[in-house]
Amino acid sequence: MNLYEAIFVRKTVRRYKMVPLDQSLLDSILGFAQSMPMLFQDITVNYKLLEHSDFKKYFSGALTTKAPYYFVLYSENKQGYQMNAGYLIQQVSLYMTAKGLGSCYLGMLKPKKNKAEKPKLDYVITLAFGEAEHEIYRSADKAKRLPMDDVAIFKNEVNKNIKAMVQAARLSPSSMNSQPWRLVVYDNRIHIFCKKGIFLSDVLNEVKLIDIGVCLAHLLVTAEELWVDVKTVHLDNISNISFKKNDYVISLKMY
Ligand SMILES: Cc1cc2nc3c(=O)[nH]c(=O)nc-3n(C[C@H](O)[C@H](O)[C@H](O)COP(=O)(O)O)c2cc1C
Incomplete structure (x- = not known):
């Protein structure tokens, strides 16, 4: 494996x-x-x-x-x-x-x-x-995760490799299973946002950024498996827009 x-x-x-x-x-x-x-x-x-x-x-x-x-x-x-x-x-x-x-x-x-x-x-x-006391494997369909439509928006039809990356991202584990990532997919880019919390606590905000890193691991491991070249970019034109529910974090650009 x-x-x-x-x-x-x-x-x-x-x-x-x-x-x-x-x-x-x-x-x-x-x-x-x-x-x-x-x-x-x-x-x-x-x-x-x-x-x-x-x-x-x-x-x-x-x-x-x-x-x-x-x-x-x-x-x-x-x-x-x-x-x-x-x-x-x-x-x-x-x-x-x-x-x-x-x-x-x-x-x-x-x-x-x-x-x-x-x-x-x-x-x-x-x-x-x-070494676990019980079975360590579980099939993906048994994972408690939000439906795809709640975590990703596809602005247009994208290729199957990018779809596979987003599917893997959806399965990422997160603190208290909060799944704070929101992905906007457009052409060869995945823009990653983080859901704003109801708490202002710094600790919770820091953990959310670890969660986003976990999600990036799933995105980039999938890209590597599928031989897709990726660069992480921070796009100023997006970070300057103020969103009500989400903060812009980073984008992935695929080649
Ligand atoms: C950054 C982070 C912190 C976590 N902290 C804890 C923790 O303190 N205790 C715990 O039992 N699980 C912790 N978890 C595990 C999550 O609760 C778990 O990944 C989530 O509920 C999804 O379940 P799954 O990993 O079985 O798919 C953490 C996960 C992440 C990514």
Whole structure:
């Protein structure tokens, strides 16, 4: 199974066997993560693999999903870093699915502050993972997602590769399954918007940008599978328009 195929069968796994995984498998996960290009240039990230016993050293607060391992992403706090983080970690999650492992995002963790040293990178997001207690695969039609018409508008007839990208985007996981992405498809472009929330909380807004990054992972993994060349572009003419319900985030231009 490759990353593209994993999009259609993955689901969140919340129950794990507390058993160790082969070191070679753990190494391959880190190796895969380290080989991924960033969504935006010039953002430094770092990954840590923690065992359950190490968890309390790094995080405080309730751990809602107990797993044998945690994949933790730290990043430089720069423009676009949450989106970049979501884009990277969703590919790690798909890689785990392809390797037969379960994973679950932990979006509410609080990292402990180490008073002795000031961390160079900010904590962003964690994936709990390991061998699942139950089946890790689910068919795409069983995923609870909004209907296509609610998340994407096709302004004209587009080619089948672009349709496939949008179908994969619709299946993206998101915090509390909120599915904040809205896509406007026109010719060879997909414009990505984020639904405005009813809350003004910064935390929720930051998580929404991670969700948008997760969605970009599905769009770009699909483009790669279908040999479509894509560039991410920020179009000033769209970002200057004020929309009532959505914020413009970014566009993909296909060649
Ligand atoms: C950024 C992000 C944060 C999430 N945080 C949590 C979390 O803290 N706890 C949890 O159990 N699930 C968390 N999830 C998983 C979502 O609830 C789940 O992906 C969504 O309900 C869709 O279900 P599915 O992944 O099985 O398709 C998170 C997902 C994302 C993308």
